[in-house]
Amino acid sequence: MPLVTIQITDEGVTPTQKAALIQGATELLQRVLDKNPATTMVLIDELPLANWGIGGLPVEIYRQQHR
Template sequence: MPTVNIKITREGATPEQKAELIAGVTDLLQRVLDKNPATTVVTIDEVELENWGIGGLPVRDYRAAQAAKAAKP
C-alpha cells in the first residue's frame, strides 16, 4: 500500500485543487509503478508559513529575497 504525503504552505489551496493533487498522484503511482489505486493513500498537510523555512530563512523572507533578485535588471 503506497502512502504519499504532500506538504504545502497554508495559503488557500481549494478543495478542488487538493482533490486534483490526490487524483494525480494516485494516477501517477498506478501508471509508473502499477500500484492499485484502491490501496493508495495520499495525505495533504498544510503548514503555516512561519513553520516553513527554505535556505535558512522563513519562507516569507526567502520569497522576498527571491523577488528582489528577480526585480534587479
C-alpha cells in the same frame, strides 16, 4: 498499500486543487509503480507558512529577497 504525503503551506489551497493533487499522485503511482488506486492513500498536510524555511531563511523573508 502506498501512502503519499504531500506537504504544502496553508495559503488557501482550494478543495478542488486538493482533489487534483490526490488524483494526480494516485495516477502517478499507478502509472510508474503499477499500484492499485483502490489501495493508494494520499495525505495532504497543510502547514503554517511560518513553519517553512528555504535557504536558511523563513520562507516569507526568502520570497521577499528572491522576487
